[in-house]
Amino acid sequence: xxxxxxxxxxxxxxxxxxxxxxxxxxxxxxxxxxxxxxxxxxxxxxxxxxxxxxxxxxxxxxxxxxxxxxxxxxxxxxxxxxxxxxxxxxxxxxxxxxxxxxxxxxxxxxxxxxxxxxxxxxxxxxxxxxxxxxxxxx
Amino acid sequence: xxxxxxxxxxxxxxxxxxxxxxxxxxxxxxxxxxxxxxxxxxxxxxxxxxxxxxxxxxxxxxxxxxxxxxxxxxxxxxxxxxxxxxxxxxxxxxxxxxxxxxxxxxxxxxxxxxxxxxxxxxxxxxxxxxxxxxxxxxxxxxxxxxxxxxxxxxxxxxxxxxx
Numbered sequence: 001x002x003x004x005x006x007x008x009x010x011x012x013x014x015x016x017x018x019x020x021x022x023x024x025x026x027x028x029x030x031x032x033x034x035x036x037x038x039x040x041x042x043x044x045x046x047x048x049x050x051x052x053x054x055x056x057x058x059x060x061x062x063x064x065x066x067x068x069x070x071x072x073x074x075x076x077x078x079x080x081x082x083x084x085x086x087x088x089x090x091x092x093x094x095x096x097x098x099x100x101x102x103x104x105x106x107x108x109x110x111x112x113x114x115x116x117x118x119x120x121x122x123x124x125x126x127x128x129x130x131x132x133x134x135x136x137x138x
Numbered sequence: 139x140x141x142x143x144x145x146x147x148x149x150x151x152x153x154x155x156x157x158x159x160x161x162x163x164x165x166x167x168x169x170x171x172x173x174x175x176x177x178x179x180x181x182x183x184x185x186x187x188x189x190x191x192x193x194x195x196x197x198x199x200x201x202x203x204x205x206x207x208x209x210x211x212x213x214x215x216x217x218x219x220x221x222x223x224x225x226x227x228x229x230x231x232x233x234x235x236x237x238x239x240x241x242x243x244x245x246x247x248x249x250x251x252x253x254x255x256x257x258x259x260x261x262x263x264x265x266x267x268x269x270x271x272x273x274x275x276x277x278x279x280x281x282x283x284x285x286x287x288x289x290x291x292x293x294x295x296x297x298x299x300x301x
Contacts, residue, residue, distance in 0.1 A: 025216065026300040029182040031208060033235065033295055035189040035279045037201070037288040 178219065180212040180299040182275070189279035190290075202280035210239065212299050213269040219301050220244070220265060222258035226294040229253040232285040235293065236278045237261065243270040249278060258298060265299075 187205040212221070221239060229235050236249040244265035252259060281288070 025176050025178055026298055027178040027180045027212075028296055028298040029180050029210065030294050030296045031182050031275070032185045032292050033189065033277060033279075034185070034290060034292045035191075035233075035235070035288075036290040037191045037233075037281050037285060 174215065176214075176216055178212075178214045178216065178299045178301075180210060180221065180297060182210045182297065183208050183272075186275065186277050188290075189277060191279065191281055201283060201285075202278055204276060204278045206274050206276040208275045209272045210275055210297060211269070211271045211273070212243075212265070214265065214299065215267050216301060217266050218264065219299060220260055221262040222298050222300060223250065223252050223255060223261045224258040224296050224298075225252050225255050226296075228256065229293065230285075230288060230291070232282040233288065234278075234280045235295075236280070237295065238276045238278075239297075240273040240275075241265070241270060242273065243268050249276075252295060258296075261297075 186208045189203050189205055191201045191203050210221075221241075221244075223237060225235070234251055234253045236251050236253075238249045239246055239261045241262045244262045247261050247263065250259055250261050
């Protein structure tokens with residue numbers, strides 16, 4: 001009759017043997033992957049400015065989140081749609097705030113689109129000299 | 139009376155057959171124990187280059203950058219082996235990490251998304267016996283256009299050659 005200590009010892013040796021066989025059937029190597037998203041000077045320099053007169057539409061395309069700033073030097077109200085009717089749509093009235101900036105519109109949500117169509121919806125007193133200026137900045 | 143040289147020659151002639159008989163009756167035996175154990179080895183050349191997204195094309199919904207400057211070598215004497223990959227922590231939301239391993243001995247699964255591969259995913263299958271040296275590893279890091287700046291971070295990717 002073998003003692004319990006002997007039996008436990010034999011089982012332990014068998015278990016270690018099984019682990020060794022298992023370990024031989026696999027081999028691993030590791031790599032460290034470093035990543036990041038950075039704003040390059042190129043993108044910062046890509047700040048965009050466009051102007052629309054009368055009821056012409058302006059379509060802007062941005063691949064990165066940018067801040068939209070709009071202003072108008074129109075002699076009367078201008079209504080513009082920034083965001084093209086998407087989730088971040090915002091119809092805003094601009095009036096004579098362009099130079100002073102008091103009516104400048106800023107929407108940090110609009111830039112979270114790859115494409116930002118901007119449409120001038122209404123210009124009550126349209127004239128060729130009226131401008132809606134859209135500026136994209138970081 | 140015979141000279142001593144003749145007697146010496148006769149004595150040598152009588153002894154030669156005895157020596158020859160003794161040599162044919164001597165032998166030794168050795169037992170050689172031979173065993174070839176399962177062998178699986180995989181190694182990488184080092185870490186890939188940093189994957190920094192710093193630019194984008196206008197209108198692109200996804201920004202991405204790739205690196206293929208690292209490679210791996212493997213050797214096995216088993217059939218039906220595969221290489222699986224896992225990552226130590228999931229990638230940040232809105233980003234993806236994909237990898238592709240070339241293979242001349244097996245079948246590459248192409249670009250495999252390992253962004254959240256806490257459990258290993260197969261990247262090369264059907265590997266047979268033999269070795270595969272200096273096979274390229276390509277990583278692609280992609281981020282949605284809506285993702286803002288992400289500070290430099292890292293993940294550990296483990297490649298395992300297994301059955």
